[in-house]
Amino acid sequence: MIERYSRKEIKSIWEDYNKYSIWLEIELAAAESMEKLKIIPKGVVKKIKRKAKINVKRILKIEEKVKHDVIAFLTSIAEVAGKEARFLHKGMTSSDVLDTCFNLQLKQSGDILLKDLDQLLKSIKSQALKHKYTLCIGRSHGIHAEPTTFGLKMLTFYQEFLRNKKRLQNSIKEISTCAISGAVGTFANIDPRVESYVSKKLKLSVEPISTQIIPRDRHAQFFSTLGIIASSIERFATEIRHLQRTEVLEVEEFFGKKQKGSSAMPHKKNPILSENLTGLARLIRSSVIPSLENVALWHERDISHSAVERNIGPDATITLDFALARLNNLIKNLNIYPKNMLKNLNITNGIFFSQRVLIELTTAGFTREEAYKIVQKNALSSWKNNSSFLSNILADKKITGKIPVNKLKKLFNFSYHIKKINIIFKRSLKK
Helix, strand or coil: CCHHHCCHHHHHHCCHHHHHHHHHHHHHHHHHHHHHCCCCCCCHHHHHHHHCCCCHHHHHHHHHHHCCHHHHHHHHHHHHHCHHHHHCCCCCCHHHHHHHHHHHHHHHHHHHHHHHHHHHHHHHHHHHHHCCCCEEEEEECCEEEEEEEHHHHHHHHHHHHHHHHHHHHHHHHHHCEECCCCHHHCCCCCCHHHHHHHHHHHCCEECCCCCCCCCCHHHHHHHHHHHHHHHHHHHHHHHHHHHCCCCCCCEECCCCCCCCCCCCCCCCCCCHHHHHHHHHHHHHHCCHHHHHHCCCCCCCCCCCCHHHHHHHHHHHHHHHHHHHHHHHHHHHCCEECHHHHHHHHHCCCCHHHHHHHHHHHHHCCCCHHHHHHHHHHHHHHHHHHCCCHHHHHHHCHHHHCCCCHHHHHHHCCHHHHHCCHHHHHHHHHCC
8 A cells, every 4th residue: 555545553564574574483483393293303493593584685586586485585594594494394385374474464454453443433432422412413315304413423333333343353363364284285294283383373273174275255254344344434434524515514524724625715624534535445345356256266276366465455454544543533533513503403494393293193183194294285385485394383273173282382392302312322332
């Protein structure tokens, strides 16, 4: 991923030096196990550790000739470690190193993403509690529906990202496996106990059966989870973009003192962070389909998945890390305008109380069809003529003939719509 959308901690996981360092760790752990099993001479690992160094430039230079990254790596280690290096990779195949390393990198990245989610959840929860009873209009199809609260709106995102956290935890567990099983996964040339030892040392689980590669359905789940999280980010970003529109302006992204919104129009304050998050979400989701297609490999292995994973591994995780951090910063510093929310609530002259009137009419004896027709006529008239819905209702003799005026007035009460908010908060925030 380009520097613009990369953060240092997660980026370092995918740098060549870290990758080759993990490769060496895997090789040394395998050799250490073989020493204990008396498969190779004692003291080999100690000597290699003392001499071995990761030289990225040298590895890449050798690879230019041999056209094989693992061989290039092993050759570069042998150049500095000496004759003991011949015991490295004994009975192993390239995928043992590549797949175990890739899974470890995904696990390391996933752990950072979990921390990102924890920070985001904290920020969302704070806004939800702060605006628990801040009235705003709920919208369906983009049209005013009935009142809700901004806190409840935030709480929906809190629950969604809680689910995302659980999904990611499950996917990290799914991807945290190790395979050191040799060519076509039969352990013909390597003791299964080596795999167990390496797995334990790397804090991974043993892959129950690997065909020479770790099954790619595991990776498909991991990248699909990243895609779902990206979609949640986009849903949040889209909500903010809609609410920041000039004619709505219920929330607004923070705007720095020296920030500029447009090269041509000095008055502009645009939702650029939300728009950027929408774009980044698309990019992250683009890794899902290739990861699903990687599941269907030929026989015991092929490398059609390799180029895909070299790209989507770093790109998807680095981009999601950046997006979660950006969203967290946006939510923490979001400008929220309760007065505008109240103003927008009132622009439809109370027609969102239509369901209350409908229910009361059916309670008073009208059929639902009759009641709906009466209420809809008055509501649409109010909307068309910019008149008070309550006034229209009180002027309708069909209604006042059945329901007292005082009772009708009591129906037009905002508190009615938020009386159960506390119940929703309690069940959503319980641990």
